[in-house]
Amino acid sequence: MGQRRTQLPDSRTTPRFAGLVTFGRYPRLADVAPACAPVDWAVYGVPYDSGVTYRPGARFGPRAVREASQYLKAYSIEHDVDVLEVLSLADAGDAPVSPYHPKQTLDGVADFACEIGDPTHTKLLALGGDHSIAYANLRATHARHGGGSPLALLHFDSHLDTVDAVWGERYGHASPFIRAVEEGVVDPKRMLSIGIKGPLNTKRDLDYARDHGVTIVTAEQWRAGGASILDEFKARVGDAPTYLTIDIDVADPAYAPGTGTPSVGGFTSAELLGAIRLARGLNLVGADVVEVLPAMDVAEITALLAAHAAFEVLALDAVRRSTQH
Numbered sequence: 080m081g082q083r084r085t086q087l088p089d090s091r092t093t094p095r096f097a098g099l100v101t102f103g104r105y106p107r108l109a110d111v112a113p114a115c116a117p118v119d120w121a122v123y124g125v126p127y128d129s130g131v132t133y134r135p136g137a138r139f140g141p142r143a144v145r146e147a148s149q150y151l152k153a154y155s156i157e158h159d160v161d162v163l164e165v166l167s168l169a170d171a172g173d174a175p176v177s178p179y180h181p182k183q184t185l186d187g188v189a190d191f192a193c194e195i196g197d198p199t200h201t202k203l204l205a206l207g208g209d210h211s212i213a214y215a216n217l218r219a220t221h222a223r224h225g226g227g228s229p230l231a232l233l234h235f236d237s238h239l240d241t242v243d244a245v246w247g248e249r250y251g252h253a254s255p256f257i258r259a260v261e262e263g264v265v266d267p268k269r270m271l272s273i274g275i276k277g278p279l280n281t282k283r284d285l286d287y288a289r290d291h292g293v294t295i296v297t298a299e300q301w302r303a304g305g306a307s308i309l310d311e312f313k314a315r316v317g318d319a320p321t322y323l324t325i326d327i328d329v330a331d332p333a334y335a336p337g338t339g340t341p342s343v344g345g346f347t348s349a350e351l352l353g354a355i356r357l358a359r360g361l362n363l364v365g366a367d368v369v370e371v372l373p374a375m376d377v378a379e380i381t382a383l384l385a386a387h388a389a390f391e392v393l394a395l396d397a398v399r400r401s402t403q404h
Contacts, residue, residue, distance in 0.1 A: 083153070084116070085163040096149065100142075101170035102206070103151045103390065108169040108196060116167060117197035120393055122204045123171040125188055128372075129178045130211030130251035134339040140371035140382075141173060141206040143337075144389070147382035151390050157356055158398040162390070165397040171195045174205075174215075181250040185215040192219035199223070204392060206385075207369030209339065210240055213324045214255035220365030221264045224320055230365075231269035231316045232256070233309075233358055235351070236326040237276050237342035239295070241287045252339075252370075257287060268292035269319065271312045273301060273354065274329035277342035298329075298344055301354070309357050316361065323358065323366040323392055327385050335384055337376025348384050355391040359398060366392045 087104050101107055102122040111118055124141025131137065153163040162168075174191040177184045192203050192215065203223075205216040221230055234240075234256070241260075242253040250258065259265040272288065276298040279285070288295055294312065296305040328338040331345035346354065368389045371382050 083161070083163040084165065084167040087163065100145050100149065102145050103148045103168070105168045105170050108171040111167070111169050117200040118169045119166040119200070120168050120202045120204055120396065121171040121196045122168070122206065122389070123192065123195060124173040124206045125176065125208035125212040125215070126173055127176040127178065127184055127188075127207070127212060128209045128339070129184070130181055130209045130248070131339050132245050132251060132253055134372060134375065136372040136374045137207055137209045137339055137370055138178070139373045140208055140369070140385075143373040143376070143379070143382040144206050144368070144371055144385045147379050148386035148389070151386060155394045155398075158359070158394045160394060160398045160401055162393050162397045165401050166393060168393065169196070181211065181248060185211060185250055188212060188215035189218040192216055193222055202363070202396070203365045204389060205367040206389065207367060207371070210236075210252040210326050210369045211250055211255050212369060213367050214250065214258050216365060216367050217255070217259045217264050217322055218262070220322055224364060229263050229266035231319050231321040232265045232271070233312070233321060233323045233361065234270060234272040235274050235324070235329045235354065236272060237274060237328045237345060238326070238340065239272055239275060239284065239288050239293070241293070242284065243287070260291060265322070269316055270294065271309065272296065273305065273309070274298050274346060276344050298346070306357055309354075313358070313360060318362050320364040321361045323363055325355070325366070325368045325388050326370045327368065327381055327388070328370055330384060335381040337372045337374070337381030338370050339372050340370070351384070352387060352391055355388060355395070359395055361395070362399070363392065363396050368392075
């Protein structure tokens with residue numbers, strides 16, 4: 080074993096159920112000595128759900144995911160990488176929110192995220208909160224990479240989230256990607272949405288994504304061989320900066336009941352983690368895991384899946400870095 084860049088309490092001395100609750104038991108960003116090398120990934124929460132269109136409660140998601148992450152370990156068997164040896168990781172706390180003001184909240188989250196860690200080095204992993212917070216983290220990630228070319232986007236979700244407005248609100252959880260595309264943050268022709276399923280309000284709900292070049296892979300198409308489409312996406316994107324967003328409702332409610340807009344027929348836990356692992360090789364520059372609603376969860380299984388999905392994001396970056404050296 081090599082020297083770990085991220086130091087954790089020894090679980091055989093300090094129990095995992097004791098001490099401060101940070102994601103993965105990673106150190107608080109405020110406790111990482113500035114003299115050390117910059118933190119590679121900062122995990123932060125966005126306890127906000129005023130953008131939802133159905134069940135509220137995802138504002139408690141970051142806390143639940145952190146709680147469920149206490150049993151995360153460092154070594155990935157599937158990737159053959161010790162994440163803590165490769166990456167310096169920290170928990171940056173929670174972004175400020177203004178629950179009655181969607182756009183004000185998202186602007187504030189983006190401003191907060193822009194200042195986390197070393198803006199030229201540290202990557203951002205946001206824990207939601209509803210999916211509207213992806214817009215804020217995307218904006219911050221894009222800005223920290225110079226604000227030039229739009230980012231490529233790999234999107235796991237039951238829903239396309241490209242609705243212009245719901246109830247007159249343009250910054251809700253149904254609209255983060257249409258806003259990001261409009262602002263030049265995301266390139267829709269390098270956007271892949273995986274796991275889309277369930278009835279739509281109207282067939283026209285597909286129009287924006289299709290008209291702008293988004294590649295849509297339904298849950299049924301994925302099972303019929305969608306992994307090859309992900310391979311094509313990776314070849315098309317190449318080494319371009321890519322953002323990964325994971326809405327936990329892409330999993331079937333049997334595996335992720337704790338979410339605000341459940342849609343049946345989705346991935347099992349194993350299928351979701353396996354699909355994320357197929358993104359290996361992408362140049363990930365930011366990510367989020369969203370829509371965990373603890374009040375509807377059962378035995379913490381949704382929060383636990385979300386925590387492991389977030390760990391897979393970090394493992395993808397760790398194995399990419401380890402193979403480049």
